[in-house]
Every structure is written in structure tokens, then in C-alpha cells.
Amino acid sequence: MYEALINSIRSVQNFPDGPIPLHAPVFAGNEKKYVLDTIESTFVSSVGEYVTRFENLLAEYCGSKRAVACCNGTSALEIALRLAGVRNEDLVLTQALTFVATANAIVHAGAEPVFLDVDRDTLGLSPKAVANFLNKHCRLEGKQCRHTQSGRRVAVCVPMHTFGHPAHMDELLAVCQEWNIPIVEDAAEALGSTYKGQHCGTMGQVGILSFNGNKTVTTGGGGAVLTNDQALGTLAKHLTTTAKLPHRWEFRHDAVAWNFRLPNLNAALGCAQMEQLDHFLSIKRARAKAYEKLFRNSEWQFVAEPQGCRSNYWLCAVLTNSRSERDTFLAEANDAGLGTRPVWKPLHTLPMFKDCQCDELQVTMDITARLVNLPSGVVDGKI
Ligand SMILES: *Cc1c(COP(=O)(O)O)cnc(C)c1O
Numbered sequence: 001m002y003e004a005l006i007n008s009i010r011s012v013q014n015f016p017d018g019p020i021p022l023h024a025p026v027f028a029g030n031e032k033k034y035v036l037d038t039i040e041s042t043f044v045s046s047v048g049e050y051v052t053r054f055e056n057l058l059a060e061y062c063g064s065k066r067a068v069a070c071c072n073g074t075s076a077l078e079i080a081l082r083l084a085g086v087r088n089e090d091l092v093l094t095q096a097l098t099f100v101a102t103a104n105a106i107v108h109a110g111a112e113p114v115f116l117d118v119d120r121d122t123l124g125l126s127p128k129a130v131a132n133f134l135n136k137h138c139r140l141e142g143k144q145c146r147h148t149q150s151g152r153r154v155a156v157c158v159p160m161h162t163f164g165h166p167a168h169m170d171e172l173l174a175v176c177q178e179w180n181i182p183i184v185e186d187a188a189e190a191l192g193s194t195y196k197g198q199h200c201g202t203m204g205q206v207g208i209l210s211f212n213g214n215k216t217v218t219t220g221g222g223g224a225v226l227t228n229d230q231a232l233g234t235l236a237k238h239l240t241t242t243a244k245l246p247h248r249w250e251f252r253h254d255a256v257a258w259n260f261r262l263p264n265l266n267a268a269l270g271c272a273q274m275e276q277l278d279h280f281l282s283i284k285r286a287r288a289k290a291y292e293k294l295f296r297n298s299e300w301q302f303v304a305e306p307q308g309c310r311s312n313y314w315l316c317a318v319l320t321n322s323r324s325e326r327d328t329f330l331a332e333a334n335d336a337g338l339g340t341r342p343v344w345k346p347l348h349t350l351p352m353f354k355d356c357q358c359d360e361l362q363v364t365m366d367i368t369a370r371l372v373n374l375p376s377g378v379v380d381g382k383i
Contacts (some may be wrong), residue, residue, distance in 0.1 A: 002332045007336060011178040012290040012332035013375050016354025022339030023315060023377040025218045027269075029276045033266035044311065046241070048264025050271055055224070058209070062191075062199040064226040066233025069262035069270075070240055073188040073210025073223035079106035079240055079260060080206040080225050081156055083232050084182045086111050089146055090155035091357075096346040097364045098160040100188050103347050103356075111155060115348040115358035119232070122306045123317075123367065125159035129359055131175045137357075138179070145179045154179070159204075160186040163373070164216070164314035165306055166195035169203045184208070188223070191216050191280045197316040201226045206236075211266075216314050217273035217278060217362045219266040229328075281312055283378050288313035291374060303371075316374045317343075330372060343371045 013020050038044050051069055058067035070076040086092060087100070088110035094102055096115035103113045116130040138147050138154055145154040157176050159167040169185075170380050187201030188210035194200065201207025206229075211222035225236045243257035262270075288304075288311075295302040301319040305311035320326040326342065333340040346368055348358040 002329050003336075005329075005336060006333055006336045009291075009374060011332075012287055013295065013379055014293060015379055019337035020339055020379060021377055022341055022373060022375055023214045024379065025213055026276075026280070026378045027272070029336060030272040031191075031269055034263060034272050038264050044265045045263050046259075046261040050264050050266070050267035051262060054219075054262070054267040054270040054274070057271060058224055058226070061274065062202055062209075062226055064199070064202045064207075065228045065230055066226070066236070068222040068225040068233060068236040068240060069267060070225060070260045071262055071266075072221045073208055073212060074101040074105050074108075075240075075260040076210070076223035077101065077158075077184070077186060077188075077317065078108045079236055079258065080184045080208050080237070081105060081109035081111070081158075082203050082223070083227070083236055084156045084184045086155045087153070090153045091150075091271045092156050092158060093125075093130060093154060094186075095157040095160055095162075095364070096124070096358060096361050097123060097162065097343065097367060097379040098186065098347065099188070099344055100186070100347060100350065102160055103353055106158070106239040111344070113347070113353065113356050114154075115346070115353070116355055117359055117361050117363050118162070118367070119168060120363050120367070122165050122167050123162035123303065124165065125157070125172060126363070127168050127171035127175050130157060130172065133359055134175070134179050137334045140179065143180050147180055147279045154181055155270035156184050157181050158184050158186050161190035161193060161200045163303070163317055164190045164193045164200075165202050165303070166190065166193055166304050166309040166311065168306075169195045169198075171204065174188050182206075186214075187226070189215065189314045191311060192277060193314075194310045196308050202228060205229065206232060211270060211273075216312055217268040217270065217277055218286070219273070222262050222266050222270060224262075281376050284313045284376065287376070288316050291318070292314050315374065317371050318374060319367070319370045320372060321370065326370055326372055331347065334374075339375050341373045343368055343373065 183204030185207035190200035243255035
């Protein structure tokens with residue numbers, strides 16, 4: 001039924017035969033050289049020059065004062081939430097339409113997620129949904145936002161830039177400022193995405209990136225905390241590296257902390273990947289534009305970057321007309337070797353989050369039923 005469409009998707013990806021993964025990494029630069037370098041130097045672990053180099057490359061690329069490398073995006077988010085003031089028993093506002101790691105990090109930081117709806121144009125947290133929840137269920141007690149019924153603090157708000165499309169940050173920042181709630185951006189999917197010229201992850205108090213194997217650039221596993229607050233950056237480094245006080249030989253630590261360091265081995269891979277980021281982005285963008293054109297005269301709607309934004313098009317997405325259409329297409333496309341996927345199950349439907357608060361989630365449920373992610377990797381490295 002979808003044979004012609006499947007062939008068109010193959011031609012957008014410049015891949016006539018064989019399986020096309022949803023998003024596979026490409027190592028076409030200095031990866032081997034840099035990784036070998038760490039082995040030859042013996043500095044493969046938590047100390048080494050590639051970690052600092054990778055952090056500097058990230059900070060410069062994103063226009064952030066500090067970037068602190070971590071062992072993965074989930075741990076970076078846990079630390080980011082702590083830095084923004086999350087304490088045990090707090091509530092944290094986020095979207096139901098996100099990867100499970102967002103809510104896992106909130107729980108690991110001691111808090112409970114509240115799942116709110118997303119906007120249709122960005123697929124990111126809806127400022128209206130945030131304002132509605134706060135107006136309906138919360139009050140300001142001095143400078144502190146509290147959930148009226150439970151008395152719990154609403155500590156932080158976590159928008160996620162879905163598939164690399166920036167959320168409505170100005171509006172989110174305005175609502176959250178009114179309620180005195182800091183924003184932590186889950187920009188795990190958004191390396192290379194900008195909102196009105198500002199890099200995702202640098203507009204809230206703290207932001208995070210992920211370098212998992214399926215992200216735009218990879219360190220094998222890895223993540224980073226971004227912040228423009230030098231003191232928070234220093235604290236992020238301290239808390240992710242066992243809170244050790246500098247000394248030539250003594251082991252002195254001044255906090256219960258984490259070992260969330262990114263090994264030098266992984267940072268070496270990251271440095272090589274960062275050298276190719278602009279190239280990756282231009283290939284991904286050209287293919288996203290080709291998908292957009294492909295669906296222009298069809299009944300299905302390609303998810304294009306929101307106005308005023310530049311998306312990294314981490315994962316391209318199209319909205320089918322119904323759940324059954326989506327499922328038929330997914331079955332045919334996967335049979336034909338195309339790495340196509342539905343979006344994540346909304347988090348409020350997962351067993352461990354079923355008792356968390358949420359709003360009506362109308363857009364979330366509609367998008368969830370109809371969305372398909374298309375092959376979006378760089379594959380052969382050619383446009
Ligand atoms: C990838 C991802 C993360 C972090 O994932 P790690 O695998 O821990 O690096 C967090 N949030 C979202 C939305 C993600 O897509």
C-alpha cells in the first residue's frame with residue numbers, strides 16, 4: 001500500500017537498497033586517531049585532556065559560559081535539577097510526551113513529575129498548559145510556588161525540545177518567571193538547534209545535552225550540563241566528580257556527591273564528532289527539506305521546524321491521519337527495512353508514573369496516536 005512512499009523515503013536518504021536505520025552514528029573524522037591517542041597515553045578514564053577539550057568545544061558551540069561533561073544525559077539532568085534547587089518531595093513540571101529519561105531524572109533527584117501537554121507546532125511543553133496548571137492548582141507563598149492541595153513546592157519546570165524542535169521558550173520563561181520557577185531545559189535531542197538565535201539548553205538556568213549513540217553526535221554514552229552561571233558550572237563539576245577538594249595526594253571530599261564523569265576515552269570520540277557537527281547538520285537539514293517537499297501535497301503532515309527557530313532535525317517526523325494508518329505504515333516500512341518508529345508512550349501511561357498528576361493531554365494523545373519518526377541519520381555522509 002505504501003510502496004511508492006517507501007521508495008521516495010529511500011531516495012531522500014540516498015539509499016536504494018538494504019536496511020536504513022532510524023539514526024545510526026557516523027565516524028568519518030578523527031575518531032580513531034583521538035581514541036588511540038588516549039590508549040597510548042594511558043589516560044582513558046576520568047582524567048585527561050580530551051574531557052576539557054570536549055567541554056570547551058561544547059561551551060563555545062552552544063554559546064554557554066560552562067559545559068560540564070557527564071557519563072550520560074540522564075545523570076546530567078539529575079545534576080541539573082539539583083543545581084536548580086530540586087529537593088526531596090518537590091514537584092517538577094514537565095511534558096508527558098518525552099523520553100522516559102526526563103521523568104527518571106526527576107525521580108532520582110527526589111521529586112515527582114507533573115505531566116503537562118505539548119504544543120502542536122513544537123511538540124514541546126506548552127506555556128499555556130503550564131500557566132493553566134499553575135493558575136488552577138498552585139499559589140505563591142512569598143517567593144515560593146506551592147501546589148495548593150498537597151502543599152508541595154513546585155521547584156522547577158523542564159521543557160524538552162522534542163526531536164530537536166525548540167519549544168516556545170520566551171513564553172515559558174515568562175510564565176515561570178511570574179511564578180518564580182527556574183527552568184531546566186532537557187536539550188538532550190537538540191545539539192545544533194537554536195531558538196531566536198540562542199542555542200537550546202542555554203536559555204534556562206541550566207540545560208543538558210545527550211551524546212548517546214542515537215543522538216546527533218555521540219560519545220558512545222555521554223551528556224553535558226550547560227549553564228551561564230559560573231558558580232553553578234563549578235558546582236556541577238564538583239558534584240559530578242565525587243566532590244574532591246584539590247590536593248596533590250590527600251583524599252578530602254566535602255559533600256555526598258556522584259561519579260558522573262565522562263571518561264577521556266569517550267570525550268576523545270566527542271571531540272572528533274564535534275569537528276563534523278556542522279557537516280552532519282547540513283546533511284540532516286537537506287534531507288528534512290526533501291521530506292518536507294515529499295509530504296507537501298500529501299494528506300500527511302511533515303513536522304517542520306517552528307517559526308523563528310532552527311531545528312537540528314534530530315529525528316524527522318510525519319503525522320499520519322489515524323492510529324491504524326500509522327500502524328499499517330510502520331509494519332510495511334519496517335518490513336521493507338526502513339527504521340521507522342512511533343513516538344514514546346506518553347509517560348503518564350507507564351506503570352511507575354501512573355499516580356503522577358497530569359492535565360488533559362489532548363495534543364499529546366493525538367500526536368501519540370498518529371506520529372511516525374522517519375530515518376533521519378547521516379547514513380552514507382553524502383547529500
Ligand atoms: C536521550 C535523551 C536523554 C538522555 O539520555 P541518555 O541516554 O541518558 O544520554 C534525556 N532526555 C531525552 C528527551 C532524550 O531524548
